[in-house]
């Protein structure tokens with residue numbers, strides 16, 4: 420039905436911290452060009468899943484494959500190649516406070532490329548402009564707002580032209596307007612550059628505004644309850660808990676009456 424193909428395949432994934440089970444039997448795929456949302460209540464393991472997907476934690480069982488190759492059974496060199504195709508942004512933006520925005524964004528370029536300084540400066544300017552921060556090259560993180568810091572973090576994650584961008588709670592701590600601006604930016608990056616995006620969020624507005632696909636994790640049963648487009652799950656999930664979550668507790672009524680958003 421879809422022309423998209425899988426960028427990431429998660430199969431029979433079980434995640435644990437020591438002997439403590441977080442989630443088991445996760446099975447879903449992220450298609451190329453998706454804005455894929457990892458959803459679920461507090462503490463169900465969303466961030467833990469993201470950390471497994473970026474190779475920070477080893478699965479207790481199962482595989483996470485990128486373009487058909489399992490990350491955790493790949494060689495160090497293959498893993499490095501895969502990681503170079505990803506960009507990761509963290510909650511705070513995680514900028515280095517002693518560096519200007521330009522220096523922060525150029526960090527991965529210095530690390531992974533042999534670009535000449537002038538070429539690098541042009542690229543950094545371009546990346547900052549992409550996130551609405553043209554002219555802010557010489558500012559320090561302490562001199563800009565929280566929303567701007569997140570966008571600068573995004574520019575840094577975009578420095579190496581990643582194929583997949585990972586976000587952990589990108590709008591946490593932002594006012595509604597800045598959160599909306601960040602959502603618009605994420606959507607724009609996905610649509611104009613074709614970047615595949617994986618995002619942890621429990622902001623319903625974001626989920627519906629940008630999510631084209633997703634997975635819903637449950638803390639109680641410690642497995643996924645559903646996977647698919649959030650807007651479809653809202654009315655059609657076979658799981659009442661998913662419909663409840665996505666409709667702020669109105670799920671049961673909505674299934675019989677269908678919902679208008």
Ligand SMILES: Nc1ncnc2c1ncn2[C@@H]1O[C@H](COP(=O)(O)OP(=O)(O)OP(=O)(O)O)[C@@H](O)[C@H]1O
Pocket residue numbers: 436441459460461462463464465466467468621
């Ligand atoms: N490094 C760790 N070591 C041990 N347990 C952890 C670790 N990190 C998280 N946990 C536990 O694993 C469970 C899942 O945590 P995680 O942060 O992945 O959930 P989450 O769905 O992202 O939560 P939230 O929505 O509240 O941010 C929680 O019970 C948490 O306390």
